[in-house]
Amino acid sequence: MRDFKEILGSIKDFEFQSRDTIKSVQLERMRWSLQHAYDNVEFYKKSFDDHGIHPDDLKSLNDLSKFPFTVKQDLRDHYPFGLFAIPREKLRRIHASSGTTGKQTVVGYSENDIKMWSEMVARCIRAAGGKEGDMVHVAFGYGLFTGGLGAHYGVEAAGCSVVPASGGATEAQIQIILDFKPRIIMVTPSYMLSLADRFEKMGLDPRDTSLEIAIHGAEPWTEAMRQEIEQRFDLKAVDIYGLSEIIGPGVGGEFAQTQDGLTIWEDHFYPEIIDPETGEVLPDGEEGELVFTSLTKEAFPIIRYRTRDLTKLLEPSACNMRRISRIFGRSDDMMIIRGVNVFPTQIEEIICKDDRLTPHYYCEIRRPGTMDQLTVVAEIQKNALEQKEQAAADLKKQIKSLCGVTVSVDIKNPETIERSAGKAKRVFDYRNLKS
Ligand code: DLL
Numbered sequence: 001m002r003d004f005k006e007i008l009g010s011i012k013d014f015e016f017q018s019r020d021t022i023k024s025v026q027l028e029r030m031r032w033s034l035q036h037a038y039d040n041v042e043f044y045k046k047s048f049d050d051h052g053i054h055p056d057d058l059k060s061l062n063d064l065s066k067f068p069f070t071v072k073q074d075l076r077d078h079y080p081f082g083l084f085a086i087p088r089e090k091l092r093r094i095h096a097s098s099g100t101t102g103k104q105t106v107v108g109y110s111e112n113d114i115k116m117w118s119e120m121v122a123r124c125i126r127a128a129g130g131k132e133g134d135m136v137h138v139a140f141g142y143g144l145f146t147g148g149l150g151a152h153y154g155v156e157a158a159g160c161s162v163v164p165a166s167g168g169a170t171e172a173q174i175q176i177i178l179d180f181k182p183r184i185i186m187v188t189p190s191y192m193l194s195l196a197d198r199f200e201k202m203g204l205d206p207r208d209t210s211l212e213i214a215i216h217g218a219e220p221w222t223e224a225m226r227q228e229i230e231q232r233f234d235l236k237a238v239d240i241y242g243l244s245e246i247i248g249p250g251v252g253g254e255f256a257q258t259q260d261g262l263t264i265w266e267d268h269f270y271p272e273i274i275d276p277e278t279g280e281v282l283p284d285g286e287e288g289e290l291v292f293t294s295l296t297k298e299a300f301p302i303i304r305y306r307t308r309d310l311t312k313l314l315e316p317s318a319c320n321m322r323r324i325s326r327i328f329g330r331s332d333d334m335m336i337i338r339g340v341n342v343f344p345t346q347i348e349e350i351i352c353k354d355d356r357l358t359p360h361y362y363c364e365i366r367r368p369g370t371m372d373q374l375t376v377v378a379e380i381q382k383n384a385l386e387q388k389e390q391a392a393a394d395l396k397k398q399i400k401s402l403c404g405v406t407v408s409v410d411i412k413n414p415e416t417i418e419r420s421a422g423k424a425k426r427v428f429d430y431r432n433l434k435s
Helices: 003-008 019-040 043-048 062-066 073-076 109-128 144-159 170-180 191-199 224-235 342-354 381-401
Strands: 093-097 107-110 135-138 163-164 185-187 213-217 236-243 250-254 262-264 269-274 288-294 303-310 335-337 338-340 362-366 373-379 408-412 426-431
Touching: 019 043, 019 062, 019 288, 062 185, 062 269, 073 107, 093 144, 107 109, 109 144, 109 236, 109 250, 135 144, 144 163, 144 250, 170 191, 185 191, 191 213, 191 224, 191 269, 213 224, 224 236, 288 426, 335 362, 335 373, 342 381, 373 381, 381 408
Parallel strands: 135 163, 135 185, 185 213, 213 236, 362 426, 373 408
Antiparallel strands: 093 107, 236 250, 250 262, 269 288, 288 303, 335 338, 362 373
16 A cells, blocks of 8 residues: 555646546556555445455556445445544544434545645635635535535635635625625525625625625536626626535536536546446436545545436546536435425425324425525325414424424315325426526
């Protein structure tokens, strides 16, 4: 095994190296990562052995397709630290994100992991047009969520000054923006629009602020929303992508001069696109599910992780690493409402525990103004007709407390929701009708 520090390297602006150099570094790192996972995580040893494959079998990058996938359930099955590859005392950070069962999926970072992660977020900031000395207002949530702290360390690594505003307290944030005069803001696109609304409510024009660059991610957003944000704030808005299982924000970022999708930092995260039904690897340019293999992570190596995000791989443009197009959807039913992940099964759990409701329900997502709105449609039992209003109020309250998101609830009369003829469709997304 090679010394990890050597393998991590520190070639500046690596994204501008030639494709051949990038590929040869990928191959070397991929070998290291597979071996590291095999030697230090019981789960990978067993899963490789069960598939009759060994890290030594990787002769080319394409050989990766012979290795088994990792899915979110594997993280849950090994909750909390079962997939970590270094001793607990060597961990420097733990993050987590909520899942269907209410159990968190937990990820960990070594000192080198945090350095690498910060450098990747710094790349995103530079790609977005940020430069040393800029001030960056971070309005992603701080906490177990990777958004706030991930962005924070990246801002520092980019040689910028960070304003750790976190989410919420909108009016106070606006005052800070006015007084501190940051050049860059990092925030979910939907919260950016709430800020715009609040500026206007306060009688202020958001176009007059010091903000020149907005870096948005953590939830899907459209080209139409980009235009709205750019016009309302008179700035340039770019995308940032990531997920906690791979590292957090900064798996890829968009270049301001091209605004043509997210460049994946391929020297640390190896992307594949697969057919979500068959698992077969698809050629670049074809749409499918995004899969990642970490190439340098120490604490939480991850091999062929199925993100469930749907996109396609595109050839390099602004630098020499490949891009993905905007995430246009997910292969499962996860709903992201105002930056919060909500699963239909969480709602189902509450509904099924309420004797006044039948187990039939579905969710509708709309965007009446600038914010996403989720309506949960459920059905009252015949013997509980007179309790309809109370049941609706209770459901709304429980969803708020379990999922952390405010929803509308529409309780229908008995036997009015269409019964499923097989697989029930739980999510109806009407947002795209507008944009
Ligand atoms: O959302 C990490 C992050 C924070 C990324 C801040 C960017 C900015 P998770 O909570 O694990 O991590 O959620 C990851 O969010 O699989 C996508 O479905 C979605 N997502 C993240 N970024 C984007 C994006 C963070 N730019 C999940 N566009 C991912 C669309 C995104 N979806």
